[in-house]
Amino acid sequence: MKISELHQKIENCRICVEQPIGDPLPHEPRPVAVLSSKAKLMIIGQAPGTRVHASGKPFTDPSGDRLRDWMGIDDKVFYDPDKLAIAPMGFCFSGLDSKGGDLPPRKECSPLWQQQVLDAMPQVELILLIGMYAQKFHMKENAAKTLTETVKNWRSVYHESKMPKLLPLPHPSWRNSGWIKKNEWFSTDLLPELRKEVSRLV
Numbered sequence: 001m002k003i004s005e006l007h008q009k010i011e012n013c014r015i016c017v018e019q020p021i022g023d024p025l026p027h028e029p030r031p032v033a034v035l036s037s038k039a040k041l042m043i044i045g046q047a048p049g050t051r052v053h054a055s056g057k058p059f060t061d062p063s064g065d066r067l068r069d070w071m072g073i074d075d076k077v078f079y080d081p082d083k084l085a086i087a088p089m090g091f092c093f094s095g096l097d098s099k100g101g102d103l104p105p106r107k108e109c110s111p112l113w114q115q116q117v118l119d120a121m122p123q124v125e126l127i128l129l130i131g132m133y134a135q136k137f138h139m140k141e142n143a144a145k146t147l148t149e150t151v152k153n154w155r156s157v158y159h160e161s162k163m164p165k166l167l168p169l170p171h172p173s174w175r176n177s178g179w180i181k182k183n184e185w186f187s188t189d190l191l192p193e194l195r196k197e198v199s200r201l202v
Helices: 003-011 050-055 062-071 109-120 132-142 147-152 154-160 174-182 184-201
Strands: 041-044 084-086 126-130 165-169
Touching: 003 109, 062 174, 062 184, 109 132, 126 132, 126 184, 132 147, 132 154, 132 165, 147 154, 147 165, 147 184, 154 165, 165 184, 174 184
Parallel strands: 041 084, 041 126, 126 165
Antiparallel strands: none
């Protein structure tokens, strides 16, 4: 399937309203994804938050600022579809829980779309798996029980994965600042290699 056709199908998707698993999405779907026939680098995260739902553009929030800093690139490169593709586990904002946090990605979305997206972009060489939902779906039994274990094992994940290569990361939410401070190896070991790979691919 052509990228343009797949993107149109995703934009028109209403499965979480018309064929929901559990309660339907409580608002109008607004799928957010960046597909590409040229990008060699791809980000698979969780799902859009409130700001991204409003903008219709991925990572237009403080998490996006931190992610771009991790990757060592600016907005111009990040939002160039010839350089970077983005396909979260849930394309639409899932809503908020009772504490005001984002709900998990919708269960209907990833089984329907993730493999189609990967099949449509065989040129992708590296996928950044952000957060446990993306890691457990794409790494399956190779994902550790905790995010910390999975990310700490990033070298093995990268070297043992076939094309496209996989690189697990924590979510760049500012709520994870304590995790980053506690796990110094993330900044000293993983981030330099991440920036090197990103620079090579974009």
